[in-house]
């Protein structure tokens with residue numbers, strides 16, 4: 517059972533509800549505060565066998581908005597009241613919520629200092645303060661480039677600071693990468709911020725998920741597992757949240773199919789409203805790793821843009837996309853990277869589709 521409180525509820529009201537809950541045998545109340553970018557949401561979760569606990573006792577208490585019995589598995593990441601806007605969260609001055617779209621364009625894999633600098637320069641030119649940079653790369657073949665690892669972090673963070681980049685989405689494949697990132701951020705004087713990316717291949721690496729959840733400083737971009745059910749991926753996010761970190765963005769990136777897909781993965785962006793209905797998490801789409809090429813349709817628009825548009829028109833609030841100033845020299849995923857002239861087109865495309873989405877809601 518979850519007791520959801522009105523915004524700005526007093527501590528006394530929450531404590532009093534908690535004391536009442538404790539009187540029921542076998543029930544442990546646990547308080548959660550979501551300090552969101554849009555609002556602070558307070559919930560009291562009653563742990564234990566709540567079948568015998570009547571909801572009416574709590575419903576009539578001052579400050580209580582709603583009491584829900586949850587059979588849902590997603591106690592923490594779940595959206596228990598569809599009428600309430602998700603609280604979102606704020607990190608390093610950037611809001612992650614459903615009110616707008618954040619564009620994370622950047623290098624799939626960090627290769628040279630020069631390419632990182634050129635990328636940041638282009639982003640800054642277009643007032644973008646968010647990006648992606650892969651330092652630790654999980655690759656299918658052990659002979660492929662595995663990423664520069666901790667070695668590149670000092671200059672990536674220094675350059676990010678120089679160009680006003682606020683948040684870098686960076687995949688971690690092992691818990692010690694979190695420490696390396698934190699140490700490098702500290703050494704850089706917190707020149708920028710990092711969002712820890714869980715890659716599709718680690719979607720059920722439960723020990724990694726727990727370690728990521730145990731730290732509350734860095735938010736998380738969780739990428740849907742490519743070969744597991746959506747429910748399993750949402751449960752994986754619950755692992756992160758249940759360890760203490762609820763600041764998670766859920767990223768769709770396509771799924772494996774046996775159908776000889778013309779794209780690298782089968783685009784699953786029709787699941788944006790499904791994830792939004794079931795959870796509070798802002799939803800990101802990654803058209804680069806879904807589509808996997810820069811091929812263009814007869815209308816002159818690339819498959820990557822078309823796929824991205826599908827996600828945005830369905831309410832996605834973040835886009836993760838591979839970009840490279842010299843894709844021919846990229847050490848990973850060059851063929852699917854957007855190029856310098858694509859960047860203003862990307863921004864215009866995102867803005868147009870988002871506006872259309874907002875107009876459709878108003879209809």
Ligand code: PEP
Nearest residue numbers: 650715716717739769805
């Ligand atoms: C990536 O974004 O760099 C990546 C490897 O993606 P995914 O985990 O979705 O394959």
Ligand code: MN
Nearest residue numbers: 624838848849
């Ligand atoms: Mn890639």
